[in-house]
Amino acid sequence: MRELTRDQYRNEIVGWTADSQGVFILSDREGTSEIYRQTVDGSSTKTVFASSNLDVHPGRISPDGQWIIFRAGEKKTLDKQAIYRVSVNGGTPEAIFDLPRNWAGMSCANRAATCAFGESVNDGRELTITEFDPVKGKGKQLA
Numbered sequence: 001m002r003e004l005t006r007d008q009y010r011n012e013i014v015g016w017t018a019d020s021q022g023v024f025i026l027s028d029r030e031g032t033s034e035i036y037r038q039t040v041d042g043s044s045t046k047t048v049f050a051s052s053n054l055d056v057h058p059g060r061i062s063p064d065g066q067w068i069i070f071r072a073g074e075k076k077t078l079d080k081q082a083i084y085r086v087s088v089n090g091g092t093p094e095a096i097f098d099l100p101r102n103w104a105g106m107s108c109a110n111r112a113a114t115c116a117f118g119e120s121v122n123d124g125r126e127l128t129i130t131e132f133d134p135v136k137g138k139g140k141q142l143a
Helices: none
Strands: 011-016 022-027 033-039 045-051 054-056 067-074 081-087 094-098 103-108 115-121 126-133 137-141
Touching: 011 067, 033 054, 033 067, 045 067, 045 081, 067 103, 094 137
Parallel strands: none
Antiparallel strands: 011 022, 022 033, 033 045, 054 067, 067 081, 081 094, 103 115, 115 126, 126 137
């Protein structure tokens, strides 16, 4: 077992790189929300994206391995959040869609090109599941 981070900051795994030689880590080690690509042997760390304006929550890798998908909101208006994507190679995050008021999490299938999010309805007694595409946005309600 190899320890990849040795600090007191928030460090959370987002997912594996396509070649399984590294992982993506969400961290606040520089005082901002950042996503790093870290090799599993510890030899290299690359910043994929950093933001001092967004409060970023751990995300997922898209089924095609091209995007990191995550939930975030502007720090000054935390009541409005969205689902964002950023290329695994780095770049500027782009909002895909606004977060539903009763957000209940998301998941992306490993082998199928499908992501979905949940939304609590009827005072939390029911859950609807809606598919989404990391590039095209919301799709149809599945359940």
